[in-house]
Amino acid sequence: xxxxxxxxxxxxxxxxxxxxxxxxxxxxxxxxxxxxxxxxxxxxxxxxxxxxxxxxxxxxxxxxxxxxxxxxxxxxxxxxxxxxxxxxxxxxxxxxxxxxxxxxxxxxxxxxxxxxxxxxxxxxxxxxxxxxxxxxxxxxxxxxxxxxxxxxxxxxxxxxxxxxxxxxxxxxxxxxxxxxxxxxxxxxxxxxxxxxxxxxxxxxxxxxxxxxxxxxxxxxxxxxxxxxxxxxxxxxxxxxxxxxxxxxxxxxxxxxxxxxxxxxxxxxxxxxxxxxxxxxxxxxxxxxxxxxxxxxxxxxxxxxxxxxxxxxxxxxxxxxxxxxxxxxxxxxxxxxxxxxxxxxxxxxxxxxxxxxxxxxxxxxxxxxxxxxxxxxxxxxxxxxxxxxxxxxxxxxxxxxxxxxxxxxxxxxxxxxxxxxxxxxxxxxxxxxxxxxxxxxxxxxxxxxxxxxxxxxxxxxxxxxxxxxxxxxxxxxxxxxxxxxxxxxxxxxxxxxxxxxxxxxxxxxxxxxxxxxxxxxxxxxxxxxxxxxxxxxxxxxxxxxxxxxxxxxxxxxxxxxxxxxxxxxxxxx
Amino acid sequence: xxxxxxxxxxxxxxxxxxxxxxxxxxxxxxxxxxxxxxxxxxxxxxxxxxxxxxxxxxxxxxxxxxxxxxxxxxxxxxxxxxxxxxxxxxxxxxxxxxxxxxxxxxxxxxx
Numbered sequence: 001x002x003x004x005x006x007x008x009x010x011x012x013x014x015x016x017x018x019x020x021x022x023x024x025x026x027x028x029x030x031x032x033x034x035x036x037x038x039x040x041x042x043x044x045x046x047x048x049x050x051x052x053x054x055x056x057x058x059x060x061x062x063x064x065x066x067x068x069x070x071x072x073x074x075x076x077x078x079x080x081x082x083x084x085x086x087x088x089x090x091x092x093x094x095x096x097x098x099x100x101x102x103x104x105x106x107x108x109x110x111x112x113x114x115x116x117x118x119x120x121x122x123x124x125x126x127x128x129x130x131x132x133x134x135x136x137x138x139x140x141x142x143x144x145x146x147x148x149x150x151x152x153x154x155x156x157x158x159x160x161x162x163x164x165x166x167x168x169x170x171x172x173x174x175x176x177x178x179x180x181x182x183x184x185x186x187x188x189x190x191x192x193x194x195x196x197x198x199x200x201x202x203x204x205x206x207x208x209x210x211x212x213x214x215x216x217x218x219x220x221x222x223x224x225x226x227x228x229x230x231x232x233x234x235x236x237x238x239x240x241x242x243x244x245x246x247x248x249x250x251x252x253x254x255x256x257x258x259x260x261x262x263x264x265x266x267x268x269x270x271x272x273x274x275x276x277x278x279x280x281x282x283x284x285x286x287x288x289x290x291x292x293x294x295x296x297x298x299x300x301x302x303x304x305x306x307x308x309x310x311x312x313x314x315x316x317x318x319x320x321x322x323x324x325x326x327x328x329x330x331x332x333x334x335x336x337x338x339x340x341x342x343x344x345x346x347x348x349x350x351x352x353x354x355x356x357x358x359x360x361x362x363x364x365x366x367x368x369x370x371x372x373x374x375x376x377x378x379x380x381x382x383x384x385x386x387x388x389x390x391x392x393x394x395x396x397x398x399x400x401x402x403x404x405x406x407x408x409x410x411x412x413x414x415x416x417x418x419x420x421x422x423x424x425x426x427x428x429x430x431x432x433x434x435x436x437x438x439x440x441x442x443x444x445x446x447x448x449x450x451x452x453x454x455x456x457x458x459x460x461x462x463x464x465x466x467x468x469x470x471x472x473x474x475x476x477x478x479x480x481x482x483x484x485x486x487x488x489x490x491x492x493x494x495x496x497x498x499x500x501x502x503x504x505x506x507x508x509x510x511x512x513x514x515x516x517x518x519x520x521x522x523x524x525x526x527x528x529x530x531x532x533x534x535x536x537x538x539x540x541x542x543x544x545x546x547x548x549x550x551x552x553x554x555x556x557x558x559x560x561x562x563x564x565x566x567x568x569x570x571x572x
Numbered sequence: 573x574x575x576x577x578x579x580x581x582x583x584x585x586x587x588x589x590x591x592x593x594x595x596x597x598x599x600x601x602x603x604x605x606x607x608x609x610x611x612x613x614x615x616x617x618x619x620x621x622x623x624x625x626x627x628x629x630x631x632x633x634x635x636x637x638x639x640x641x642x643x644x645x646x647x648x649x650x651x652x653x654x655x656x657x658x659x660x661x662x663x664x665x666x667x668x669x670x671x672x673x674x675x676x677x678x679x680x681x682x683x
Contacts, residue, residue, distance in 0.1 A: 142614070150628040
């Protein structure tokens with residue numbers, strides 16, 4: 001036995017193995033290292049299709065973080081017609097799952113396109129069944145669907161967004177640039193067998209969501225307002241209604257309820273009339289609620305004091321060939337009683353004492369004829385003509401709230417100004433904007449618009465408006481245990497057929513604040529065309545009481561008769 | 573010496589290839605976990621929507637009145653009690669403060 005042949009064979013074997021491995025290694029290195037970029041690009045070109053889509057819209061929540069609007073990903077089904085061999089067979093499989101007519105699907109799949117939506121934002125179960133079918137040239141992609149989990153709650157403020165995630169109404173529209181998610185191009189890729197299509201690097205390519213909004217609204221207060229408004233509108237058979245609850249010190253909107261309501265999850269069948277935010281898009285002649293502004297102006301200009309005597313002309317007074325009436329045949333009364341009893345003649349005489357220019361100045365100072373600049377779309381400035389355009393009766397009419405068009409938001413801002421010691425705040429709905437990581441991007445702080453009247457005037461007005469609720473036309477707004485200041489309003493509407501004031505169509509309203517000595521809430525209740533008894537004091541004032549009472553309880557505001565107890569903290 | 577160098581070279585190539593393969597394997601693993609994260613986030617969002625819908629004040633009021641037979645407190649049934657030296661704040665209280673006030677009114681708070 002010699003070692004020669006054996007060693008030789010070993011060398012040969014080793015050489016062969018080395019050659020073999022070398023070939024494999026060479027190929028591996030060539031494929032994975034040298035040609036990697038080129039081959040990857042080639043594979044991508046063969047298997048990829050680019051489609052752009054956007055990140056989830058930002059969340060909207062109330063002042064306590066309760067979610068009011070958010071996005072959830074739901075499946076959307078698409079087809080790649082160029083990959084289909086038999087569109088009719090595919091359509092036959094898809095029709096029962098997507099609940100779409102077979103011929104309609106087939107028509108889409110026969111188009112000469114490389115990408116076509118078949119059904120967008122379908123039920124998750126439908127998406128799962130589609131994936132199980134695993135059809136050539138058919139894919140499922142997740143898309144953001146906007147949900148409003150509280151249904152109709154705050155719908156007129158929130159608005160809604162469209163199928164492609166663009167804000168169409170309300171806050172969704174006003175803050176669209178913040179809420180919109182990042183737009184990104186996504187790559188769709190088939191697997192090795194070419195059967196399924198899915199986004200490559202799904203997680204990496206999920207676009208950044210939009211910014212989140214925190215509102216000043218409290219969902220519980222909003223619910224109380226909406227519930228009571230719905231009941232009032234139903235009970236009075238009114239055409240529509242509005243309630244706005246505002247924090248007088250800041251201008252923050254706590255609730256903005258509009259009736260009839262709508263569900264922003266289902267808007268396709270609705271008309272714009274249904275989702276219009278009447279609180280700031282619709283104007284009405286306020287009637288007697290305007291007298292509080294006239295009174296504040298008169299006090300500020302010292303043309304009246306609460307004890308000034310005014311003659312009520314026993315209910316009839318001629319102005320510019322017309323007669324102004326009062327509800328009661330009033331004789332001499334104090335200026336406070338003019339407001340308490342809501343005397344038209346008293347208000348007209350007050351307006352005349354002020355004169356056109358001064359009255360106009362204070363109407364402007366209280367924000368009439370200009371937008372409040374609330375951060376919601378569609379706000380109108382109302383109607384307030386300049387004195388040069390006033391007619392012979394205008395001064396009298398405007399003094400009692402006619403010939404002037406206001407929005408409920410303007411009126412509640414005006415009363416909130418009195419509640420806030422004469423300082424008008426800018427109303428706002430969004431308090432914070434944060435990015436998806438929670439970092440604060442924008443904080444909205446209370447903003448002073450102007451001082452309308454002095455603090456003394458505001459204080460005197462509060463006493464006079466308390467009189468309205470204790471002894472005047474607004475007694476039904478009284479909340480036991482709290483001092484309420486407010487004013488009723490009943491305005492005749494213009495009959496569109498005759499152009500004259502209607503004797504059957506009214507707007508009943510109540511505007512006020514509570515507790516009068518340290519206001520926490522300023523509120524307006526407006527009912528459009530209530531049937532039967534239409535007086536603001538009869539239809540709107542009770543709604544103010546019911547909402548006010550519940551909200552004050554909810555906020556834990558002390559009644560005047562609060563029991564104060566001393567607890568022996570040291571014992572514990 | 574040459575053999576050793578050759579073997580070392582082959583080993584190096586093996587290590588390099590193994591490393592490439594492992595990178596790919598880890599890449600798949602990362603991808604899988606990221607997908608899992610996306611799915612969990614999606615699930616979380618769905619639950620959040622469900623939670624929000626279930627806690628809607630309208631629904632709670634309906635359940636409270638229709639199922640549990642509760643009624644809103646009537647006039648005089650709510651009494652706010654404040655601790656000594658505690659002045660009502662001008663700014664709105666937090667929800668927690670509101671709850672405390674209600675607990676006080678039922679006498680359940682002993683601190």
